[in-house]
Structure formats: C-alpha cells, structure tokens
Amino acid sequence: MSEIVALTATAAIERIRAGEIDAAELFEAYRARAAADELNAFTWVADSAPPTPSPQSPLAGLPLAVKDLFCTEGIPSQAGSRILKGYRPPYTATVVSNLAEAGASLLGKTNQDEFAMGSSNENSAFGPVLNPWDRARVPGGSSGGSAAAVAAGLAPWAIGTDTGGSIRQPAALCGIVGVKPTYGACSRYGMIAFASSLDQAGPLTRDVTDAALLLSHMVGHDRRDSTSVAMPGPITRPHAEDLRGIRLGVPEELIGGDEDGTGIEAGVRESFEATLRLAESLGATVDTCRLPHAPHALSAYYLIAPAEASANLARFDGVRYGLRVAGDSDLETMYSRTRGEGFGPEVKRRVMLGTYALSSGYYDAYYGTALKVRTKIAEDFREVFDKFDFVATPTSPWVAFALGAKTADPLAMYLNDFCTVPMPLAGIPALSIPSGLSDGLPVGFQLAGPAFSENRLLDAAYALEQAIAFDGTGVRA
Amino acid sequence: MLEREQVVHVARLARLALDEDELQKMASELSAVLDHVERIRELDLADVEPTSHAVDVAGVMRADEPEPSLPRDVILAAAPEPVDGGFGVPSPGPSGE
Amino acid sequence: MTEYEAVIGLEIHVQLKTRTKMFCGCELSFGDPPNTHTCPTCLGLPGALPVVNARAVDFAIRIGLALESAIAPRSLFHRKNYFYPDSPKGYQISQYDVPICSGGRLGEVRIHRVHLEEDAAKLVHVGESGRIHGSDRSVVDFNRCGTPLVEIVSEPDLRSPEQAHEWLTLLRTTLRQLGVSDVNMDEGSLRCDANVSIRPVGSTGLGTKTELKNMNSFRFLERGVRTEIARQTELLRMGEPVVQETLHFDPTSGRLTPLRSKEEAHDYRYFPEPDLVPLLVTGEMLQAAQGQVPELPAQRADRFEHGLGLKPGIARDLAFRRELAEYFEQALSCSDVGATAAVELANWIPQLMERIGSDADPADSSVTPRALASLAAMVVAKRVSRDAARDVLTMLVAEGGEPQAIVDREGLGALDGDDGDGLAAIVDSALAADPNAAAKVAAGNMKAIGPLVGYVMRETKGRADGGEVTRLIRQRVAQG
Numbered sequence A: 001m002s003e004i005v006a007l008t009a010t011a012a013i014e015r016i017r018a019g020e021i022d023a024a025e026l027f028e029a030y031r032a033r034a035a036a037d038e039l040n041a042f043t044w045v046a047d048s049a050p051p052t053p054s055p056q057s058p059l060a061g062l063p064l065a066v067k068d069l070f071c072t073e074g075i076p077s078q079a080g081s082r083i084l085k086g087y088r089p090p091y092t093a094t095v096v097s098n099l100a101e102a103g104a105s106l107l108g109k110t111n112q113d114e115f116a117m118g119s120s121n122e123n124s125a126f127g128p129v130l131n132p133w134d135r136a137r138v139p140g141g142s143s144g145g146s147a148a149a150v151a152a153g154l155a156p157w158a159i160g161t162d163t164g165g166s167i168r169q170p171a172a173l174c175g176i177v178g179v180k181p182t183y184g185a186c187s188r189y190g191m192i193a194f195a196s197s198l199d200q201a202g203p204l205t206r207d208v209t210d211a212a213l214l215l216s217h218m219v220g221h222d223r224r225d226s227t228s229v230a231m232p233g234p235i236t237r238p239h240a241e242d243l244r245g246i247r248l249g250v251p252e253e254l255i256g257g258d259e260d261g262t263g264i265e266a267g268v269r270e271s272f273e274a275t276l277r278l279a280e281s282l283g284a285t286v287d288t289c290r291l292p293h294a295p296h297a298l299s300a301y302y303l304i305a306p307a308e309a310s311a312n313l314a315r316f317d318g319v320r321y322g323l324r325v326a327g328d329s330d331l332e333t334m335y336s337r338t339r340g341e342g343f344g345p346e347v348k349r350r351v352m353l354g355t356y357a358l359s360s361g362y363y364d365a366y367y368g369t370a371l372k373v374r375t376k377i378a379e380d381f382r383e384v385f386d387k388f389d390f391v392a393t394p395t396s397p398w399v400a401f402a403l404g405a406k407t408a409d410p411l412a413m414y415l416n417d418f419c420t421v422p423m424p425l426a427g428i429p430a431l432s433i434p435s436g437l438s439d440g441l442p443v444g445f446q447l448a449g450p451a452f453s454e455n456r457l458l459d460a461a462y463a464l465e466q467a468i469a470f471d472g473t474g475v476r477a
Numbered sequence B: 001m002l003e004r005e006q007v008v009h010v011a012r013l014a015r016l017a018l019d020e021d022e023l024q025k026m027a028s029e030l031s032a033v034l035d036h037v038e039r040i041r042e043l044d045l046a047d048v049e050p051t052s053h054a055v056d057v058a059g060v061m062r063a064d065e066p067e068p069s070l071p072r073d074v075i076l077a078a079a080p081e082p083v084d085g086g087f088g089v090p091s092p093g094p095s096g097e
Numbered sequence C: 001m002t003e004y005e006a007v008i009g010l011e012i013h014v015q016l017k018t019r020t021k022m023f024c025g026c027e028l029s030f031g032d033p034p035n036t037h038t039c040p041t042c043l044g045l046p047g048a049l050p051v052v053n054a055r056a057v058d059f060a061i062r063i064g065l066a067l068e069s070a071i072a073p074r075s076l077f078h079r080k081n082y083f084y085p086d087s088p089k090g091y092q093i094s095q096y097d098v099p100i101c102s103g104g105r106l107g108e109v110r111i112h113r114v115h116l117e118e119d120a121a122k123l124v125h126v127g128e129s130g131r132i133h134g135s136d137r138s139v140v141d142f143n144r145c146g147t148p149l150v151e152i153v154s155e156p157d158l159r160s161p162e163q164a165h166e167w168l169t170l171l172r173t174t175l176r177q178l179g180v181s182d183v184n185m186d187e188g189s190l191r192c193d194a195n196v197s198i199r200p201v202g203s204t205g206l207g208t209k210t211e212l213k214n215m216n217s218f219r220f221l222e223r224g225v226r227t228e229i230a231r232q233t234e235l236l237r238m239g240e241p242v243v244q245e246t247l248h249f250d251p252t253s254g255r256l257t258p259l260r261s262k263e264e265a266h267d268y269r270y271f272p273e274p275d276l277v278p279l280l281v282t283g284e285m286l287q288a289a290q291g292q293v294p295e296l297p298a299q300r301a302d303r304f305e306h307g308l309g310l311k312p313g314i315a316r317d318l319a320f321r322r323e324l325a326e327y328f329e330q331a332l333s334c335s336d337v338g339a340t341a342a343v344e345l346a347n348w349i350p351q352l353m354e355r356i357g358s359d360a361d362p363a364d365s366s367v368t369p370r371a372l373a374s375l376a377a378m379v380v381a382k383r384v385s386r387d388a389a390r391d392v393l394t395m396l397v398a399e400g401g402e403p404q405a406i407v408d409r410e411g412l413g414a415l416d417g418d419d420g421d422g423l424a425a426i427v428d429s430a431l432a433a434d435p436n437a438a439a440k441v442a443a444g445n446m447k448a449i450g451p452l453v454g455y456v457m458r459e460t461k462g463r464a465d466g467g468e469v470t471r472l473i474r475q476r477v478a479q480g
C-alpha cells in the first residue's frame, strides 16, 4: 500500500505539520481505498475531499471514519437499519462536530449491527462486514465496519459506540485498539440511542497513541446531554515505558469462563496469560481478584439494554421520517407493519425482550432486579479498585468466528459480551489492545479502570503495546 | 416457556407485526434467553438500591432561553406523508392520554 | 330507595407560561403555522436528547408552595410508553413514583400530587387527503409538542358538579395570580379530567370510578360530571355494576362515549428516563420561588372574613375576583373608620357592580375607591340614609365626583330631630294626620308605628333615618 497510508494518524499529522505531505493528498489516498472497499465496511464514502482545515489544526484534516449510528447533517445516517434507509438527518452529533472543529475530515460512514445490537455485524440491513484477517469470518460488532476499516487501512482511524462491548470486541477481533470511555465523558447528543444509560462513543485506532489523540478531541461536557460530564483533566499523549507499581487484578469470575462452561478459548487464554507475564516483566504485580456479581452482569445487561432499547426505538413509527409500510391502512396496522418490516430479527428480539421485561407484573422481577444487580457490580469494582489499579481480562472469549456460525443461537452470540458488559454497567472506562495472534487471528487484551482513569489506562496500555509489538500491517496491504 | 398468547400480547404492545413463524421462533428464543437471565432472581438483593444511572450527576437544567427551530421544509423533507405543512397519518381514535 | 352521593376528584393539566419548551429551546407558540416550532428534540429525531427547562421547574415549585405541597428535594423523570401520533418518541417524559410536589390542599380540597411533564402534539383531522384516497387522514402539528405541563391531581374530596366548578375556578384564579399560566380553557392551557364515582350517602367506601376526559370548559365540566353521576345512579338503581372505563365527553351531544383505545387496557411500562438525571430543588430555588408567591385568593378570603369581620360569602366574592379584591382594599385604605366601615364598604361593592355590570372592572368605573369609601363612611355616620346613598351611588356612577358634593347639591343629607331642619315638625304633622295610630302607639301598640314612619319617609323623600324617626315619634307621643 502507498507509503502515506502506512502512517499512523499521529505520524501523518506530524508530517502534514512539517509540510512533508499534503492533507488533501492523504484524504484522496484514503478516499480511493474506502471507495474500493471489499469488506462492506462503509455504507457511505465522501465523493470528494472537503475543504481541508489548516495544517495547524489539532487533527490537520485527517480523514475520519464514523459509525453510521452518529447523525451527520445531510449525510446518510442509517444505523444499519432498513427503517432508516436513506435517512439524512438535519443535524450533526456533538462528538462528530467536536472532531470536525479539531480538524477531522469526514471520510465515510461505517457499517454496523442494526441499532448497535450485535457482536458480529451480521445484523446489518446493508449486509455483513468481512474481517480483513479472514474474509470468511466476522469482524465483531456492533462497530464492525469501523474496526474492519481501520484494520484494513481503509481509514487512519474511526469512531464507534460501545454499549456492552461494541468498540472493544470488534477492535479485539480485528487486531486494533478500541477504547470505551467513562460513561458521560463523550456526549451522546446525535448518537442514535440503543441503551441510553450504557451507550458511549469511543475511538478505534491502529495504536494507543492515536486512540489518546482522537479521544482527547471527542470528550467534553455538552449542554445538550444532561448525562455528560467534564473530564477532570485533558486526555494526554501516553508515554509510560514500564508498569512499575501498577497492580493488575484478574477477576476469577470472568476468566474462569461463565456458568454454561462455554469458557475462554485455549488460544485466547494463552495470549492473555503471556500478556500478564509480560506485564510482570514490565514491573506490574498481577493477582487474582473477585467480582462476585460479574457472572450475572450478562443477565442484567440483557434485561437493562433491551428495556431501554424498547423505548428508544419506539420513535421509529413511520410518521416523521424513515420507512412507512401500509400507510393507507388503519394507524395500528401502519405502525406494526412499518416496524415489523423495518426492523431485523435481532432488533425485534430485543424490543420484544425489553417490552416484556418492563410490562406490568414483570418489572420488579426483571428490570427492577437487573438495576439492583447493577448496583452490586459497581460495588464489586469499587472494592477491587481499592487494592488494584486495573482489572485485566481477555476482551472476547474467542477469536473471530466464521460468518453464520452463531446466528442460529442468539444466546450463544450474547456470550461474546461476557467479559465486556460489566464495565458499562458500572460506567467505568475500559480498552482493548491486540495481545497477539491465535491461529493467525488477533486476540484482544482488556484493561478496565475506575471512572475517569483514562490517562492512566492509556499509559499502561501504551507500555504493554510497546512490549507486545503486535504487527497488524499484514492486513493493510 | 413463554406462551404464544404472551408473545402476541407483547408484540401488540411493541407494535411489531410478526408472522406465524416469527411468533413460534420468538417464543422459543425469548424463553431460552429468559431462562438464562432469570438466574439473577436467585440473588439476595434485599435492601439493595437500584442503579439507573452509572454516574451520579443530578440537578442539570438549562436556562429558559430560545434557540432557533428547524425550517419546516427541512423536517418535512423526511416525512413519508407531508400534508398541509404537517405529517399525515391514518386517523386514529381518540387518545387515551 | 338509597340516596347516593358523588365522589369527585379532578386531574388538571396546566400549560406553563415559559418562553421555551420543557426539554428544548423551541419557543412556545399559539396559532403559528404548523410545525414551525420544532427541533430534533421535540420532533423525536434519532439521537436527540432532552434537557430540563429551569423556569418550568421554578413554576412547578411556586404551584407546590401555593397548594401547600411538600416539595421533593430530589425527584425523578420517567418514560410513559404509548404509541400515538401526538407522541413523537413513543413515550411521554413525565414523573411517576417521585413527583416534584406531594400532598397539600386548596380550600376544602386536598391535593394528591403535582408533577412536571411535556405536552403532546396536535392532531388535526383532515378527512380524505389528496395523497391517499379512500382513507381517513389526520395531520400532526408538533408546535405544541413539548410545551411544559404541570399535572395537578386532587383527592376525591368534591361532592357535587357545582362544587367541582367552584373549586376549579378557585384553582384557576390561584394559578393566574401565580403568573405561571394563562389558564385559558378555550386555548387549552387549562385542561380538566374528572374521576367520578358514587356511593350510598353515609358510607365511607369508594365505588367504582370512571374517568371523564375532554371537558374543556367550566360548563362542560359541570354538565359532564352531572351526566355521569346520573348514569351511575341509574345503573346502581337497576342493580347493574359501574364498569371502570374512560369516557369521552362530547360537548355538542352532551353524551359520554367510552374511548375506543381502551378496549385493551394500557400498559405504560414506566421506567426511569435514562436521558435525564434526578431533578434537584435546592434551598435557593425554594426561596426564589417563595418570593414569587403573592397572597392567594383562599388566604385573602380568610383575612377578609377573620381580619375584617366580613361575612364568608362576601369575603369569597371579593377575594376570588382579583379586581374586586384590589378595589376593595384600595377603598379600605382611604377610609379612616374602623371595622364597621369595612363591612359597610364591602356591602357597597355588589351595589356598585350592579350598576356598572357584573363583569366590569370597578377600577375602570367613574367611582373612585375614595368616593365609595367616603359614601360608606357617611352611611355609617348616619349623615346619609341607606336609601339616599343608593341614589348617590347611581349618580357617582353616572358622573363621578365626590359623594358629599352630590349630597349637598341634591339636598340628600340625612335629617335629624335636634337641628331645626323641621324633622320634628314633620313628625308632629304625621301624628296629627293619623290620630288613632298615634293613640295606639301611645297605648304601647308598636305595630301601629308603621304608617306614621311611612308618612314621614314620604314627606322627607327618604332622607330621614328610619331609626331616628321612630325615636322622635315615641318621644312625641310620650310627651303626649
């Protein structure tokens, strides 16, 4: 591949500043690659370079791939759903406009699981995304398009959203870096809602340094999002060379495999343990810790997220925008057929599940109980962080699986999120970095820290990244 | 195991048209998921406070100051049935609200 | 046959008079072209989020204080889920188990709760539209959607349609004086539903209640409730049960029809609104709101009754109409005489209204508060008789000016026996004119005094004071 797209975003920005490369030329190089996308990673690609911002702007006009879940004014924002096919919103999400103001240029919108519901990107109305490491396999989800595009070098970097693992898991399966920030760090305004109390935007990048840079321009309090909060300080460029004094906790409950015994793949476990030893060699202390309620996180998650989704998706009713079916019948038939034909099977499943969990007579048993489990999970983490700096787990119990391998069994698919759901339930930040390969497929290593510990997390991840020296250039050819 | 009638009732609440196959599938798939998630009901959660927000922020308000509204042609451009400057729908019965 | 009594509770929705909507910066509007006041939030566009309007919260606190409610330092917003074209998100943001105000009372009626929520869009029926033939269409206008609403729920303390009407009037006056709403039923800024049940007189249990909607005028409220009480009474008399249902009042036919959308009971699936954080009411917010709460009709009526000794009826009549109350208080401040003058003065205000029209504002009449005050004072001081004072008031209404001047000009001043203005002489001629009446009075038959007094009154054209005349007559006959 051409030499300029081999550069990380941070490196490219430095070259642009130095006048060694031209931002418009870089944009065109990526635009051409994105337009020739064979992974179905993009649902829309800019047909020309936008006016390039000043080279001195923080992001110097670097191209940015944006998950289709983010609203972009006048540009298709379809959330991977048939019900929003061709929808062009009249406004832009805060996170996207923050990045534009910092000098990012919109390269394209990326494919995703419908309304971010999925872990394989097979739930997109625009077809599945292919994993650049093996096109017969899934890239993970729901931010699979963003992950595949970055891994394959179709974009220097991308943003996605994470509700139960939708940034970290595809980052892991595609061999890149993904960060889910503290809940509230990034505004949710203009981000099409899946589960409002869990959704967070975050970066998907080739390395930790790029992740820190992109994140630093995403975060910030937004007066349009009541749940957004200002970070205690700016996100800074990571530089740690070792992990001296860092105490890593490995939760038995998560690496022991879940109650069904569908445990963590051997190859994943090996890579995980190797990374722990590497961490020790960098000066970290590694010990097991307890998250007693973590095994129930998946259950709580699959009640809370669908319940919120069932209300968040009620606005797709064929009245103001999007698909309408049977508009000449009576109102209720119009509603039901529009939604019945507009939503895919997984979305229908979750809307049904959430509606049931909230319906009269079941609220306390399901939703109410899940909210209490959520309290216990947050307490578990607080106690762990009294003794440990970070919690470490594999990001996904397994490497990228074959397309169609799990579509028949929704529950098996949900188990992907076993290690990634506890953090959003507690609102704490977590990231995934590539820790190596298993059978030639990337394995993800997850670190989670207390709320607003992003800088320390990125520092630790940076130190590990240098030591691991994962090579992802193979799939960017 | 969810009864078919329950699935039909929930589908009605959610305004989702499901054909017979979908109903059957939905009943068994939802039952499988519910069997799994139901385990949390065995936990002792007496006097545990529910958490609906992960961050404890409270008292966020905006000043009562106007901001520009959207031009009507812009919002109607996306409408499936624009009629007389509004959004056309099949006439419903009176609202229960 | 058992006598039944009605048990009535009201649910009132009040549009708050803020500048912008409850959760977005769109300006409130009335009568503007449809869909010209919308944004991603109030249109329910994908990705949009709500943010609470601080003034709406302040208004809700003022209402809570005026209704003597407990104001929650921390309350929650919930989502109330239902599909209807007037609800762009498929749910209404409202308050559920922890409302901003709980309890309280207004007059003799207890308040259950007061909570904040958002108004729905307007649905206009257009019949068959050109675009889709053979099917009945409506058009949605989102201008009203998101207007801040306060929902006030009373306890079922009302016992008759008339009482319901009167209490709602008191509530409207109260809200108007708080300056938080136009409380105009025709424009929909005040909307009232009623829960109605009946029970045998004397029993304390509650019968099955029905909910009456769309009674968007005071008259309709009274008519709707009366119709429903009659219907329920009829049912029970025929030994049939009352079914719990929601009834829609049709003002034209005056009939109540069950709502179609009720054949399957609603399941609103309330849950905490994750897009909003808990609502806090701080001490500062309470103080600020407190400073905005004026003396309210109920308190004012109380002060008129117990502070000034007015009769309950007149005290309410004056207090519940702001312009009357203010005119009365101004007049009061001009008159130096004490409580008796206040009572006398109060009684002259209905007299004034009779002459200027019951809906008029006395402040606009040519009778100044000072003039009415001195007229009342003259009556108290017996310087003019009540009859004569009525004529004086009529002239004041016609030409304005000072009562004393009119009395002097028209020679309407009260006559009395001691100053040689001849009242004694007129009494003597009365006695002379009807000797046997005089004799009867002399013999102690006081009934016979009537004709004599009447004679004097005729002679003096009512200027004489009745009491004074009686005194003189008895004095004269005694002297024999």
Ligand SMILES: [Mg+2]
Pocket (backbone or CB within 6 Å): C013, C117, C151
């Ligand atoms: Mg209401």
Ligand SMILES: [Zn+2]
Pocket (backbone or CB within 6 Å): C021, C024, C025, C026, C037, C038, C039, C040, C041, C042, C043, C146
């Ligand atoms: Zn608005």
